[in-house]
Amino acid sequence: MQASTTTERIRRHPRFGELVRRRARLSRALLVLVLAPYLALMLAVAMQPQRLAEPLHPETLLNLGIVLAVGSVLLGWAATWYYVRLANGKLETMVQQILSEAGQ
């Protein structure tokens, strides 16, 4: 199915493959970065709850569980910010370059 020749030119553009690979790598890395600590936290809650409940030091009520839970939210937010920065910056420049070169 050759919907349009521009589509075909984009697909054959030397940097299109690179774009696809870079985006996939970025998504995959950030997915692992966000999901691994979250799943680890949930497993720790089920298997080792007492370790999460211990206060960080004697003068505080703050414990590892709260730090990790709030940390997961902050990490998720930071990863979101980083992805948007890269995808709307470098990767989008690449997209525009491919589109303009293939459009001619």
Add this chain to the structure above:
Amino acid sequence: MNLQAIAMFLLFVALTLGITYRASLRTRTANDFFTAGGGITGMQNGLAVAGDYMSAATLLGVVSLVYARGFDGLLYIVGFFIGWPVMLFLMAERLRNLGKFTFVDIISDRLDPVSTRCMAAASSLVVVLLYLIVQMVGAGELVQLLFGIDYVYAVIGVGALMMIYVTVGGMIATTWVQITKAVLLLFGGSLLMLLALAHFGFSFETLAAKAVAVHRSGPALLAPGSLFADPVSALSLCVATVLGLSGLPHILMRFFTVPNACEARKSVLVASTCIGYMFLAMFAIGLAAIVIVGTDPRYFEGGQVGGKLLGGGNMVAMHLASATGGNLFLGFLAAVAFATILAVVSGLTLAGASAISHDIYAGVLRRGTTTEATEVAVTKKATLAIGIVAVLLGIAFKGQNLAFLVALAFNVAASANFPVLVLSMYWRGLTSRGAVWGVASGLVSSVTLVFLSPAVWKNVLGHPSAIFPYDHPALFTVPLAFLVIYLCSRFDRSARADAERQAFDAQLVRAQTGHGAAAASTH
């Protein structure tokens, strides 16, 4: 009767009706009606998405959960947040580049439009209806409690207002109602947090120490409790909340309202900033409520501290507002909560109505031969129909404990919608047969297992013990759906399947670059 609450609520209704009228003047084409002409900025859409996600049930429910269970409430919050980055990395930009009016457009893009649309639209209607019931019942109870209006009239009122927003103003009105509500919610939530934390000198240590001292769990309040103690059920809940988000039709639909992929990504950043902030604020609010509300006899039935809370367990945030900011602030927060329900109900109804008109009527019954004007007319009729059904269901489910319906909505979204949507974007090998059987297996298995779960089989139907031991089946049903899609697609050797696989290349170009994506109309 709370006069301040009624006054503020009437002000909100007047404001949103004004918005709806202005929106109706700008709604000319089907594109305007379904997606606001793609003319919503990332910032605006981000607020609207956050508004769609933070329903009154979320707001009141999460605060109450922290109030009752402390740390477990925080874990719940994390699960409902983590879905956002996952959706961004997997699909936000592809949604915008591939979609037109509904997420089903993406699935049926290179597949057989009739069978896949039919199946996916059915499962999206199931999710929308489940969610609507919860919102309608919540609305009725809240209004009855806060404004003293009878439950039935309250539900009818919500239904009528929502029908006006959606039929008259379409997506433009729905979006602006949602934005208005999100801003009010962020403001009200922040103020509640600040007023509450002022009682503790803005110190976490003071807050935590006092909460631990007065809560019946004592120091265990800040430790993992019973909610996530079983690893299988905890993981299953994680799968349902994290992946379910990427299968909620009313959330996915919002991504077609922005002009391009950059704005789609920006909207996730804005939305997750608002949602993350509000969720963490709710943790602080819940802890503060343990001390402020939990020790004050005024908020308990018969003045019995530790007994039943006035108005039920979900009213913790409302009582805290009254304790920290008096009747005026309680009125404001009540109006915000009601506004929240109205806005979420409108978004849900629009998503459901477009599944009926765009997917089932235009795509399946008329095989794509209808005009866009007819499609909009059908949507308006579908909106009225969904509105009436929602009101009737709201009345029928009065007084029921509906926690399982939220669970069911997320489990169906994760099991039926998510696998086929993500594979249609990423897997060349997906065929129509795989998609149809995948949605069907996810839908049937998740609904059946929730029906046999403790929440329904034991608590609702009153059997002595449940047949399926877990409340959330997603850990089993999501892999099942993926497996069914894989096998059915793999062994599909028809010529149609070959053409579908080959069409993936062109789709990938559009997904990655936005070349050929549905364009935004200019206003």
